[in-house]
Amino acid sequence: MKMRTPSLLLTALLTLPVVAGGQLYRYTNAEGNVVIDDRIPSEFVNQGYEILNQRGKVVEVVPPRRTAEEALEVARAQEAEREARERDRNLLLRYSTVEDIEAARDRALQELEIRIRILESNRNTLSQSLASYQSEAADAERRGESAGDSLLEEIGNLQQELASNEQRIVSRRAELDEVSASYARDIARFEEILDLVKLRQQKERGEL
Incomplete structure (x- = not known):
């Protein structure tokens, strides 16, 4: 009679270590062999391992331990x-339709545009005041007179205020783009969610 070759599982069971009342461990050694x-x-x-009972059945799987870097990456x-x-x-709590989002966007952009126009109006006013004081100082110099400390201080203050106002305009315009x-x-994300909901409903109805 021809003898059958034992299956891999049977071979593994026959070669299990004999441990009275204990448990066995299956792991991969440095050569890549299962032990x-x-x-x-x-x-x-x-690197992780499996815990077996005396019959060779897996009763618990212990996953590999992560390094600190891997754990941080997973946490992130x-x-x-x-x-x-x-x-x-x-x-989904804030909006019911794409049109709701578009309306909110338009309101936010309109508010920012109003703020920018106010800042631009302030810039024009400051520029006119600065030009007037600078003209006054130039007239004094042409007459061979000193412009005066108070006038020079006012010119300096206006220049600083104008620069600050210009920076706010730049920031508001950047905010406009960001919003x-x-x-x-x-x-785009709301439309993706709607597509996912529609796909799920089609699957539930058996249409896919």
Whole structure:
């Protein structure tokens, strides 16, 4: 009679170490070979292993231990995922349609544009005042007179105020672009969520 070759599982079971009342461990050694033993060398513990009962059945899987860098990367990914879910939740709470987002965007942009126009009006007023004081100082110099400390101080103050006002205009214009881009992202994500909901409903109805 022809003898059958034992299966790999049977071979593994037949070669299990005999441990009275204990448990077995299956791990991969440095050569890449799978080892089953009643203990694990310390250098292989961190790479993960399986705990077997006396019948060779897996009763627990111990995953590899992460390095500090890997743990930090996982934590960052989990935090990013949590923040993304929270943004989606807030998006759905605040808006019902894409048109709602567009209306909110238009209101926010209009408010910023009004602020920019006010700043630009202030710039014109400051520029006119500065030009007037500078003309007065130039007239004094042409007469061979000193412009006076108070006049020079006023010119300096106006120049600083004008520069500060100009910086606020630049900041508001940058904010205008940022707000516009932020709402564009919200609209794109809201449309993605709607598509996902529609796809899920189609699957539930058996249309896909």
